[in-house]
């Protein structure tokens with residue numbers, strides 16, 4: 001797709017009009033039809049975020065001497081987070097652009113720390129529960145760290161014995177989530193931290209999702225909560241770092257997270273210095289060079305404008321919303337919520353073989369909901385915010401309809417995207433799936449890409465307008481057919 005600069009600049013109105021038009025096909029998050037990606041507090045709060053962001057739109061945190069304002073704001077944000085997570089005066093940290101960057105930085109810091117303190121290590125390893133976020137694998141690839149994934153307990157929480165059995169002389173850190181993305185459950189942080197202490201290893205708590213929600217849920221009355229929140233932060237001896245995203249339940253503008261350490265002894269390994277560069281002495285605390293001032297200012301503004309009272313009342317509303325969805329889903333006999341999620345991240349799947357979650361997901365999508373799917377087990381995923389309470393009745397009614405439809409139309413398991421998602425979740429096909437996804441990414445970023453209709457192709461190319469010879473190979477139809485036959489036979493035998 002040839003795109004070039006317009007010879008003359010567009011007017012402000014036309015520029016904005018075109019942007020709005022492009023946004024027109026995006027997911028309908030303002031109507032609460034999506035369950036993730038966007039964390040919306042209120043329209044008034046969004047307006048404040050825009051204003052705060054605008055004030056420091058051009059400011060650059062790269063040079064804290066030039067922008068003392070940003071240095072001050074970052075310091076305030078970090079100290080507030082340290083306070084929320086019960087750190088002492090030794091606890092330190094920085095802001096980053098998001099959860100992934102915070103996790104990358106922690107893994108980098110632990111690798112560098114190990115290089116100084118465990119000099120025998122050639123190939124460092126980090127032990128994580130299987131539910132740890134994909135960002136840890138990204139860190140592994142970027143920084144040449146082996147990520148050792150360990151199985152979960154039946155309630156989807158980390159199995160600390162399994163983690164302990166995978167520690168060896170190359171291990172540089174342990175990881176737990178509070179809560180994890182897939183199942184929304186809290187790993188047993190106290191046990192992971194005890195293991196870390198026993199084996200002399202630092203422990204990272206990934207509170208990217210829960211960091212700015214859990215401390216306020218803890219402040220609610222017991223009857224307002226779903227469950228008691230076990231300590232997950234610096235109160236737990238042995239926890240040495242925490243990542244927590246302001247752009248999630250902190251309700252800041254996108255591009256804001258914190259990475260905190262119990263001690264400067266770790267943080268210093270995150271810093272990067274080039275003292276011999278002809279361009280001058282260059283020091284950067286995080287992965288970025290230029291650090292956007294708008295995101296830092298908006299994060300400061302979110303914390304100060306909502307204050308403790310604002311976050312607590314939001315947590316109260318979020319808990320009511322989560323209870324409504326969890327109870328509503330569990331009341332549908334064919335479905336069940338996975339594990340016991342204590343806050344707002346919920347995954348659910350089919351009870352028996354007759355109602356597949358992917359087929360239900362297709363039906364929800366046909367009714368206008370944006371659906372996220374997990375691979376193991378076959379299930380659907382939601383991240384809830386208070387706004388979702390407004391659509392809970394509609395969602396649960398349509399979910400019941402969707403389940404009824406799938407029950408009475410067994411072929412839905414072999415139609416739409418359901419068989420494809422079922423197929424790609426199967427272990428033997430990992431390499432094929434990888435090839436497919438790589439092909440999609442290449443097309444998306446190729447000259448002909450850009451905003452096309454994308455997704456894993458079941459039977460053909462993903463992008464309209466892409467010449468057939470350039471289109472990525474579809475998942476072979478014989479595999480899809482084989483899967484349909486296998487599922488149909490399975491059903492026949494179950495009936496027999």
Ligand SMILES: Cc1ncc(COP(=O)(O)O)c(C=O)c1O
Nearest residue numbers: 098099100133180181206208209
């Ligand atoms: C538990 C957890 N960790 C890390 C991340 C990565 O955060 P980001 O998308 O801001 O990079 C997420 C994102 O959802 C998450 O849920």
